[in-house]
Amino acid sequence: MTTEATLPSTSASPTARQLWTRARGVAIALVLLLVAAVAIAAIRSDARHGSLDPRSADPYGSRAVAELLADRGVSTRVVTTLDEARSATNPDTTLLVAAPDLLTPRQQTQLHSATTSSGGRTILVAAGSSSIERLAPGVTADPATSLDSTLLPDCDLPAAERAGAAEVGGIRYTTTHLEADKCYPSERLATLLRVPEPTGAGDTVVLGSPDILYNDRLAEQGNASLALQLLGSRTHLVWYLPSLSDLSATDTDDERGLFDLLPSGWLWGTLQLFIAAGLAALWRARRLGPLVPEKLPVAIRASETVEGRARLYRKANARDRAANALRSTTRTRLAPLVGIPVAQAHAPEALLPALSAHLHNHGDGQSLHSLLFGPPPRDDAALISLADQLDALEREVRRP
Numbered sequence: 001m002t003t004e005a006t007l008p009s010t011s012a013s014p015t016a017r018q019l020w021t022r023a024r025g026v027a028i029a030l031v032l033l034l035v036a037a038v039a040i041a042a043i044r045s046d047a048r049h050g051s052l053d054p055r056s057a058d059p060y061g062s063r064a065v066a067e068l069l070a071d072r073g074v075s076t077r078v079v080t081t082l083d084e085a086r087s088a089t090n091p092d093t094t095l096l097v098a099a100p101d102l103l104t105p106r107q108q109t110q111l112h113s114a115t116t117s118s119g120g121r122t123i124l125v126a127a128g129s130s131s132i133e134r135l136a137p138g139v140t141a142d143p144a145t146s147l148d149s150t151l152l153p154d155c156d157l158p159a160a161e162r163a164g165a166a167e168v169g170g171i172r173y174t175t176t177h178l179e180a181d182k183c184y185p186s187e188r189l190a191t192l193l194r195v196p197e198p199t200g201a202g203d204t205v206v207l208g209s210p211d212i213l214y215n216d217r218l219a220e221q222g223n224a225s226l227a228l229q230l231l232g233s234r235t236h237l238v239w240y241l242p243s244l245s246d247l248s249a250t251d252t253d254d255e256r257g258l259f260d261l262l263p264s265g266w267l268w269g270t271l272q273l274f275i276a277a278g279l280a281a282l283w284r285a286r287r288l289g290p291l292v293p294e295k296l297p298v299a300i301r302a303s304e305t306v307e308g309r310a311r312l313y314r315k316a317n318a319r320d321r322a323a324n325a326l327r328s329t330t331r332t333r334l335a336p337l338v339g340i341p342v343a344q345a346h347a348p349e350a351l352l353p354a355l356s357a358h359l360h361n362h363g364d365g366q367s368l369h370s371l372l373f374g375p376p377p378r379d380d381a382a383l384i385s386l387a388d389q390l391d392a393l394e395r396e397v398r399r400p
Contacts, residue, residue: 026280033276037269052098052125052210054078054239059216065227066239074232080243082107088238091119091201094231095238098210100124100131102242108134110248119201121233125210126171136195136204142172146186149211150221155183157194159229163222168192170209184208205230319383320376327372330390337397348373358397368393 050056054066054076066076079085082103089095095115097103103111112135115122124132129141146169153160160166160183172189175182182190191208207230212223231237313322328346335345338358344350352368371393377383 022284026284029280030273030277033273037273052213053241057215059214061215062213062239064215064218065213065224065231066237068224068228069232069237072228072232074235074237076237076239078239078241080241081246082110082242082248085111085238085240086114088236089114089118089120089122092234093236093238094121094123094234095240096123096125096231097127097135097240097242098125099242100127100135103131104248105134107242107246107248111135112137115202115204117197117199117202119197119199121203121205121230123205123207123230125207125213127206128171132173132206136193136206138176139193139195139206140174142174142189144172145170146172146189146191146208148186149209151184151186151191153183154185155181155190157181157183157192159226160184160192163226163229166222166226167211167217167220168207168209168226170207170211172208173206319378319380323376323383323386326387326390330394331372333394334397355397 050058050061052060052062054062055078057063069076077088079088085095085097097111100108108131122135124135127135127141129143132139132141149167149169150165151167151169152165153163155161160181166184168184168191169186170191172186172191173193174189175193175195177195179196181194183192183194184190193206194203195206196203211217212227218224218227309325310322313319331345331351332342334355335342335351338351338354340351340354348369351372355368371386371389377386
């Protein structure tokens with residue numbers, strides 16, 4: 001009764017430990033990159049804490065200008081909702097909108113309706129193309145920003161003439177209002193606009209950059225003079241800091257998705273992570289190509305080569321491959337000795353009959369088939385025994 005041996009799974013398959021060894025470099029690099037991204041985000045978040053908030057003493061806060069205005073009798077009140085901002089518009093109030101681009105289109109339209117003909121002053125800080133056309137119709141933001149931060153007034157606006165050079169460089173604007181004051185030009189486009197209302201009682205001031213309002217920039221150039229004159233023209237200053245908690249921002253017509261709410265920096269950071277992962281995959285994939293034989297620069301003894309390959313097989317626990325290599329080499333050497341072409345050395349139907357005829361007293365063909373074409377050995381002892389039997393068979397064939 002012949003029992004077929006079940007071939008074990010190839011012992012050359014990578015183990016979990018080997019997979020971790022190969023992939024740990026990429027995994028550690030990704031973890032470090034993620035930690036660095038979180039750390040940078042945290043540091044930048046701390047640096048911009050309270051940005052343009054008149055209650056904040058941080059470098060990017062605006063408490064200093066609020067304190068100076070208070071010394072001149074101008075009160076400052078912070079509001080965070082659209083309803084509060086709309087109700088505060090009147091002739092003796094300046095409404096400063098700190099982040100116009102955070103407002104939804106519907107909020108921008110409602111705010112403009114409230115400020116039109118109010119008789120007060122509205123100041124828009126760094127309003128981009130997404131908000132300026134609704135908050136100040138007739139004004140357009142240029143896609144290219146100013147390359148210089150410090151500019152000269154070059155206009156007839158008294159506040160700008162008295163302040164002189166100031167750090168207002170940023171977004172540049174064009175306007176169709178002929179009576180508008182176009183100040184601090186950069187390449188012939190204004191970075192500060194004052195657009196009077198048709199009634200002549202109030203006006204809208206557009207600032208291309210918030211730098212003159214920051215605590216750490218207020219003492220530079222004519223920043224303080226320009227900020228105090230623009231913000232202190234009325235007895236009351238309402239500082240509008242748009243908030244995501246404002247119920248007016250949840251209108252279904254202006255509902256925005258997750259990607260619309262994410263800052264552009266996070267989107268670019270995620271894209272860079274995907275690019276880095278793709279490059280890492282390509283770097284690792286280079287090992288999947290075929291092996292390229294190369295001539296050795298020095299001669300190596302055959303015994304060293306055999307020992308080296310044996311150690312590799314033993315390290316990988318590849319008894320099947322080791323046994324296959326021993327049997328294949330033995331068959332290749334035996335074929336010419338029994339009159340079989342080398343091309344047919346690995347065909348049992350050609351090699352075994354010739355080998356049995358050559359060995360009159362070596363046993364039956366079944367034992368030769370098991371020896372030369374049998375299943376892989378189950379342990380190291382069986383592998384050693386197989387090598388000894390193959391060696392004995394070859395010696396007997398070579399015996400005269």
